[in-house]
Amino acid sequence: MVTTAWDVAAAVPDPEIPVLDIAEMGILRSVVVDETGHVIVTITPTYSGCPAMKAIETTIVDELKRAGFGDVDVRTQLAPAWTTDWMTDDARRKLEREGIAPPARSGSQDDILCPRCASPDTDLISPFGSTACKSLMVCSSCGEPFHHFKTL
Numbered sequence: 001m002v003t004t005a006w007d008v009a010a011a012v013p014d015p016e017i018p019v020l021d022i023a024e025m026g027i028l029r030s031v032v033v034d035e036t037g038h039v040i041v042t043i044t045p046t047y048s049g050c051p052a053m054k055a056i057e058t059t060i061v062d063e064l065k066r067a068g069f070g071d072v073d074v075r076t077q078l079a080p081a082w083t084t085d086w087m088t089d090d091a092r093r094k095l096e097r098e099g100i101a102p103p104a105r106s107g108s109q110d111d112i113l114c115p116r117c118a119s120p121d122t123d124l125i126s127p128f129g130s131t132a133c134k135s136l137m138v139c140s141s142c143g144e145p146f147h148h149f150k151t152l
């Protein structure tokens, strides 16, 4: 199997949620290799001012160089703005397995379900959990605190 520049860039983990890679997060928009071997990677940041984006850029460049791509540029595309709808279904399932309630699909009025017992009877404890992207919730059924990846 040929490892493409896309494969290498797509495998870069999201620093905030290392079980997810940047393709699953919907951060990675495109990877173009021109005829001279120059690689142009386009990413869209998640939350504005997310300090993780600089780390993602550095890792993309490092990993592509390690894979033999010499000349790498990472471009940031701000429009259209990233939303949690860009996260793949795989990403949502992985979040649940980590005990993090995934973001709702936009327009959906679904309750946030407890990732442990699936009860919709959940309450917000704090809008800011371990990172700005997640809020801290508690389940009234099983009493378990959990993180919710905020819907954007």
Ligand SMILES: [Zn+2]
Binding pocket: 114, 115, 116, 117, 118, 119, 139, 140, 141, 142, 143, 144
């Ligand atoms: Zn529960």
